[in-house]
Amino acid sequence: MNCRGRDMLAADQEGPQPSRMDTPASVTREEADREGISRIERLCIERGLKMTGQRRLIARVLSESADHPDVEELYRRAHARDSHISIATVYRTVRLLEEKGILERHDFGGGRARYEPTEHGPHHHLIDVDTGKVIEFADDRHEALAREIAARLGFELVDHRLELFGRRFPEPKPEAGPPRRGARGRTGREGA
Amino acid sequence: MNCRGRDMLAADQEGPQPSRMDTPASVTREEADREGISRIERLCIERGLKMTGQRRLIARVLSESADHPDVEELYRRAHARDSHISIATVYRTVRLLEEKGILERHDFGGGRARYEPTEHGPHHHLIDVDTGKVIEFADDRHEALAREIAARLGFELVDHRLELFGRRFPEPKPEAGPPRRGARGRTGREGA
DNA sequence: GTAAATGCAAATTATTTGCAATTAG
DNA sequence: CTAATTGCAAATAATTTGCATTTAC
Numbered sequence: 001m002n003c004r005g006r007d008m009l010a011a012d013q014e015g016p017q018p019s020r021m022d023t024p025a026s027v028t029r030e031e032a033d034r035e036g037i038s039r040i041e042r043l044c045i046e047r048g049l050k051m052t053g054q055r056r057l058i059a060r061v062l063s064e065s066a067d068h069p070d071v072e073e074l075y076r077r078a079h080a081r082d083s084h085i086s087i088a089t090v091y092r093t094v095r096l097l098e099e100k101g102i103l104e105r106h107d108f109g110g111g112r113a114r115y116e117p118t119e120h121g122p123h124h125h126l127i128d129v130d131t132g133k134v135i136e137f138a139d140d141r142h143e144a145l146a147r148e149i150a151a152r153l154g155f156e157l158v159d160h161r162l163e164l165f166g167r168r169f170p171e172p173k174p175e176a177g178p179p180r181r182g183a184r185g186r187t188g189r190e191g192a
Numbered sequence: 193m194n195c196r197g198r199d200m201l202a203a204d205q206e207g208p209q210p211s212r213m214d215t216p217a218s219v220t221r222e223e224a225d226r227e228g229i230s231r232i233e234r235l236c237i238e239r240g241l242k243m244t245g246q247r248r249l250i251a252r253v254l255s256e257s258a259d260h261p262d263v264e265e266l267y268r269r270a271h272a273r274d275s276h277i278s279i280a281t282v283y284r285t286v287r288l289l290e291e292k293g294i295l296e297r298h299d300f301g302g303g304r305a306r307y308e309p310t311e312h313g314p315h316h317h318l319i320d321v322d323t324g325k326v327i328e329f330a331d332d333r334h335e336a337l338a339r340e341i342a343a344r345l346g347f348e349l350v351d352h353r354l355e356l357f358g359r360r361f362p363e364p365k366p367e368a369g370p371p372r373r374g375a376r377g378r379t380g381r382e383g384a
Numbered sequence: 385g386t387a388a389a390t391g392c393a394a395a396t397t398a399t400t401t402g403c404a405a406t407t408a409g
Numbered sequence: 410c411t412a413a414t415t416g417c418a419a420a421t422a423a424t425t426t427g428c429a430t431t432t433a434c
Contacts, residue, residue, distance in 0.1 A: 050408050050413060071399080086416050091399060093414095107301050111423090112398065126342060129350050139341050142334075146356055149331055150318060155358030158321050162354050164338055166347030242388060242433050263424080278391050283424060285389095303398095304423065
C-alpha cells in the first residue's frame with residue numbers, strides 16, 4: 001500500500017519528450033535496420049555471439065532506444081513484437097552485452113538498473129526540479145576535472161556520474177501558480 | 193544544499209577501520225554524547241519523534257559513524273550493543289530519518305542503499321569500485337562549472353551531485369576479474 | 385489511554401540460476 | 410554435433426509490511 005521510492009520509473013525522454021523518439025519507423029535511430037541488421041546486432045556478431053531470434057530482437061530494440069530503459073521496459077518492448085521471449089533472457093542478454101562492453105548499466109536509482117548502448121559519449125543529466133524531466137548534456141571540461149580530482153585522490157577514474165538539479169530560468173512568479181514543493185528525491189531510489 | 197567549499201579531503205573509514213567508538217566519551221565525534229544525547233537523537237526529538245530504546249540506539253550509532261553504512265552494517269553495529277533490535281526496525285528508522293531530512297540516502301552501487309547524516313557540508317563522493325569504500329571531497333572549480341553548465345542549459349542550479357567511481361592506482365589486475373559479478377555497480381558484499 | 389513503534393514472519397521487488405529442451409554455428 | 414541459449418520456475422537478496430504486542434508521551 002505504499003511503495004516507497006518506486007514511484008516514477010523511466011521518466012526519461014519517454015512519451016512526453018519531444019526528443020527524437022518519434023521519428024518514422026524508417027530511420028528509427030541512425031540507420032537502425034539498414035538491411036535487417038541493427039547496430040547492436042552487428043556488434044554482437046563482431047564479438048562472436050550466437051544470434052538467436054530473441055537476442056536479435058533485443059539488439060534491435062536497444063538500437064532503436066534513445067532513452068535508458070530498464071529490463072522490464074526492454075522486455076515490454078521486445079515482447080510486444082515477439083511474445084516468444086522471456087524476461088530471464090532479457091536479463092541474461094543485457095548482462096552479457098554489458099560484459100561485452102556493448103551496453104552500459106546505469107544506477108539511476110529507482111531500484112532498477114537501466115541500460116543504454118555505449119558510445120553515446122560521456123554525458124550526464126540535468127533534472128528539472130519542477131517537472132522531473134531529464135536533459136542530457138556533455139561537457140569536456142567536466143570530464144577532465146573529474147579525472148583530475150580522482151587522480152589527486154589517488155584513483156584512476158573508472159566512471160562518474162554528475163547530476164544537476166535546476167530550475168528553468170524565467171522563474172515563475174510566486175503569485176500565479178501553486179508552488180510544487182520538493183520535486184527532488186533524496187539521493188537514491190527514485191527519479192530517472 | 194548549495195555548494196561552495198574549500199578543497200577538503202576527508203577520507204572515509206569503512207569496515208576495517210578501528211573507528212573512534214572507543215575514544216574517551218569526551219570528544220567522541222564532535223560532541224556525540226554530551227550528556228547522553230547524540231546529535232541525531234537531538235534532531236529526532238526536535239522533530240517530535242518518539243524516542244524508543246532502539247531508536248535511540250540507532251541514532252547514537254549513526255552519530256558515531258563517520259562513514260556511509262548500509263542497513264545491514266547499521267544493524268550489526270546496533271545489535272552488537274543491544275540485541276533487542278530487529279533489522280526491520282533499522283530499515284524503518286532509516287527510512288523515517290531520511291524522510292525527516294536527518295539522513296541522506298546514497299546509491300553507491302552494490303545493491304544496497306547507504307546512509308549518512310546530512311549536513312556534512314557540501315561534498316561529493318569517490319567510490320572505490322574494488323572495495324566499496326567511499327572518500328569524500330569538495331572542489332570549488334567543480335561547483336563553478338556545474339553552475340555554468342546549468343546556466344548554459346537555461347537553468348538555475350538548485351543542487352547537484354557528483355560521484356566518481358575509481359580504482360586505486362596500482363591496478364590490481366588487467367583482465368580476468370576476480371569477482372564473478374560485474375566489476376562495477378554490483379559490488380557484491382564487502383562489509384561497508 | 386492512544387497513537388506510534390517493534391518483532392517476526394510473510395510478502396514484494398529486482399535479479400539470478402538450475403535444468404531440461406532447443407538451436408546456432 | 411556440440412556448446413551456447415532459452416524458458417520456466419524456484420532461489421536469492423534487499424527491503425517492506427501485516428499484525429498482534431509493547432511503549433513513549
